[in-house]
Amino acid sequence: MSGPARFRRVWPGAAMALCAAALAAGNAIAQDGVRTIVLPPDGVLLRPSSLPGYAKALDHCVACHSAEYFQYQPPSAPRGYWEAMVKRMRTVFKAPVDEADVPDIVDYLVKTYGAEQPR
Numbered sequence: 229m230s231g232p233a234r235f236r237r238v239w240p241g242a243a244m245a246l247c248a249a250a251l252a253a254g255n256a257i258a259q260d261g262v263r264t265i266v267l268p269p270d271g272v273l274l275r276p277s278s279l280p281g282y283a284k285a286l287d288h289c290v291a292c293h294s295a296e297y298f299q300y301q302p303p304s305a306p307r308g309y310w311e312a313m314v315k316r317m318r319t320v321f322k323a324p325v326d327e328a329d330v331p332d333i334v335d336y337l338v339k340t341y342g343a344e345q346p347r
């Protein structure tokens with residue numbers, strides 16, 4: 229409490245001037261309408277593939293989040309890891325994925341982001 233109070237007592241004029249300057253600057257920015265907003269990296273696209281699971285993943289796996297999440301999975305992750313992941317998306321988050329599409333999607337994921345990538 230002592231800091232701001234002393235500041236006000238000793239420099240009332242300077243404090244007022246600073247406030248006025250800050251307000252003026254704020255207005256200038258608002259009037260120009262120019263703002264730079266840096267968003268976190270999102271909108272990462274799925275890596276294209278000729279595997280049938282690619283189209284299915286496009287349909288079912290990037291509605292809630294971008295493909296960024298896939299990039300951050302361990303590249304050594306085996307097939308079972310991706311199976312568990314797709315299962316978790318379905319059961320926990322109710323991802324609308326048909327049971328019949330799961331093997332293709334898992335195949336695409338493990339070959340594109342996991343342990344079965346061509347190296």
Ligand code: HEC
Binds near residue numbers: 322325
């Ligand atoms: C209904 C929404 C929804 C759909 C559809 C969905 N996900 Fe997710 N996914 C989430 C949410 C929410 C998280 C964040 C979970 C967390 O932070 O624990 C997530 C996180 C992830 C992650 C990051 C790792 C992790 O454990 O958090 C991966 C990988 C992933 N999803 C893969 C998939 C795949 C593959 C599909 C398609 C089969 C899919 N998701 C479809 C909601 C969804």
